[in-house]
Amino acid sequence: TxxxxxxxxxxxxxxxxxxxxxxxxxxxxxxxxxxxxxxxxxxxxHVGNPGRVIVPRMRQADGTYKDVSYDEAIDFTAKTLLKAKKPLFYGWSSTNCEAISAGNVLAEKTGGVIDNCATVCHGSSLLAIQDTGVPSCTLGEVKNRADRIIFWGCNPAHAHPRHMSRYSIFPRGFFTAKGQKGRKIICVDCRETDTAKVADAFVRIKQSYDYEIIDAFRTVLRGEEIPAEVGGVPAEKIKEVIEILKSGRFVTLFFGMGLTHTLGRNHNIDEAINFIRDLNDYTKAVLIAMRGHYNVTGAGQVLGWQYGYPFACDLSRLTVARHNPGETTSVDLLVRHEVDACVVIASDLAAHFPFEATRVMASIPTITIDPHISMSTELSDLHIPVAIVGVEVGGCCYRMDNVPIETRKCVDAPEGVLDDEELFNRIAKRVDEILAEN
Ligand code: SF4
Incomplete structure (x- = not known):
């Protein structure tokens, strides 16, 4: 051992x-x-699970799957992409940045749209951050400095289980030697989550009243009056929270999809950013998005540095990337039948998209690249299994605070199984060969 x-x-x-x-x-x-x-x-x-798929599977006319070689799978994918007018490449949040970069090359060659999971999670946060800017910091700084933590519309007790013990509630840091005892935790949510149960103050708001509540926080911060109740929260509670925050040395607001996906969406984040800016008149304050999949942040980074936009990049004009949420976003493209082939990679489109978008995905040629069987693999024409990043192959991934971290390989992948980067390079090479033949 x-x-x-x-x-x-x-x-x-x-x-x-x-x-x-x-x-x-x-x-x-x-x-x-x-x-x-x-x-x-x-x-x-579960890596060594005996039921794991280790060879590509092609859907047959009778609906069953037949094992095929990687060469056949690569040839089928290249031909499908070249035949399509506008293929969609969706996912990317559970693979490394090297694979995302290789996938971008393929999307450019085939004039596709490249989009990641932010399109249905923190896309609205990214829009607000690009519009407004973001006062932020690393998780290490939170651990070492933050004595006031706000969790807004997120539940790390379930979604990011060690976040609270490593960075936000319990750890003792350089300037936070008392750990939890020296911190005040505030939770804002429309339901009492397990995170809310460990908070010093729980602000239960009416669903979708986030914008109004942040606005009320800003108003109180400026010393002006607010109505007796805002969004289900008494004015006294809002004033109490503001006093807790003003008395801190370092405030960190962590926000999740409970803020990004309620009414207002990117405007909620605009308002949250402005609230944090206002708080900086009294104390140091920052905010950080609670990103879900381990490299969804990296997917945005790679697209950002290659095309200028963190998600929903339409490369069909080949010369310039177009980004227009509502037009170039995956769900909209699918429900309007504007894409005619789909590659689902390192994410499960069928498990998260609206039914109509999933139905359209299942009706067009679809290739799913995933180490595991998922809802998307079962609706695809081809499932290509790959090595698991962080277990069987390393590569760069970005933590939720935008810090790049080099992941490690622990064990060998099953014999013959390709990793994502290698697979995309080989598909791109096959695309070049077919183009040269014709
Ligand atoms: Fe748990 Fe892994 Fe997330 Fe850490 S990174 S909280 S160990 S799931």
Whole structure:
């Protein structure tokens, strides 16, 4: 047995970097995982699952799947993409930046639209951040400095289990030696989550009244009067929260889809950013989006540095990327039948998109690239299994605070299974060959 230390957990956007993984001497099997939370550990312990798909599967006329070689799968994918007028490449949040970059090359060659999971999660946050700017910091600074934490529309107790023990509520840092005792935790949500149960103040708001509440916070901060109740919250409670925040040395607002997907969407985030800016007149204050999949932040980074926009980039004009949420976003393209082939990669479109968008996806040629069986793989014409990033292959991923972290390989992938980057390079090469032949 050998132990690999400082392994990066590639499950959620917290990207915990302190896992210890025991593997067999031949580097083929994971025996034990330490330090991970329950969901993180499951990812590592299920790698050797005997039911795992390790060869591509092509859908047959009778609806069953037939095993095919990687060469056949690559040829089918290249031909499908070249035949399509406008293919959609959706997903990218559970793979490394190297694969995303290689995928962008393929999308450029085939004049596709490249979009990531932000399109249905923090896309509205990214729009607001591009419009307004963002006062932010790293999770390390939160651990070492923050004594006031706000969780708004997010529930890390379930979605990011170690976030609270490593960065936000419990840890003792350089200027936060008392840990939880020295911090005040405020939770704003329309329901009492498990995170709300450990908060010092829980602000229960009426659903979709987030904008009004932030506006009321800003009004109180300026010393002006507000109505007796705003969005289901008494004025006294709003004033109490503002006093807690003003008395802190370092405030961090973590926000999730409970803020980005309620009425107002990107305007909620605009308002939250402005609230944090206002708070900086009294104390240091920052905000950080609670990103879900482990490299959804990286997907936005790669698109951002290559095309200038973090999601929904239409490359069909080949010379310039177009980005127009509502027009170049995946759900809209699918429900308007504007794409005629689909590659789902490192995400499960069918599990998260509206029914109509999923129905259209299932009606056009679709290739799903995923180590696991998912709802999308079962609606696809071709399922190509790949190596698992952070377990069987390394690569760069971005934590939720935009810090790039190099993930590690712990065990070998099953023999013959390609990784995402290699697969995209080979599809792009096959596209070039077909173009040269014709
Ligand atoms: Fe993995 Fe997230 Fe759990 Fe950390 S909190 S161990 S990154 S699933």
């Amino acid at each position: 050998k132990t690999i230390k400082n392994v990066i957990c590639t499950f959620c956007g917290t990207l915990c970097d302190d896992l210890e993984v025991d593997v067999t001497d031949d580097g083929k099997k994971i025996l034990q995982v330490r330090n991970a939370c329950a969901i993180g550990a499951e990812k590592y312990l």
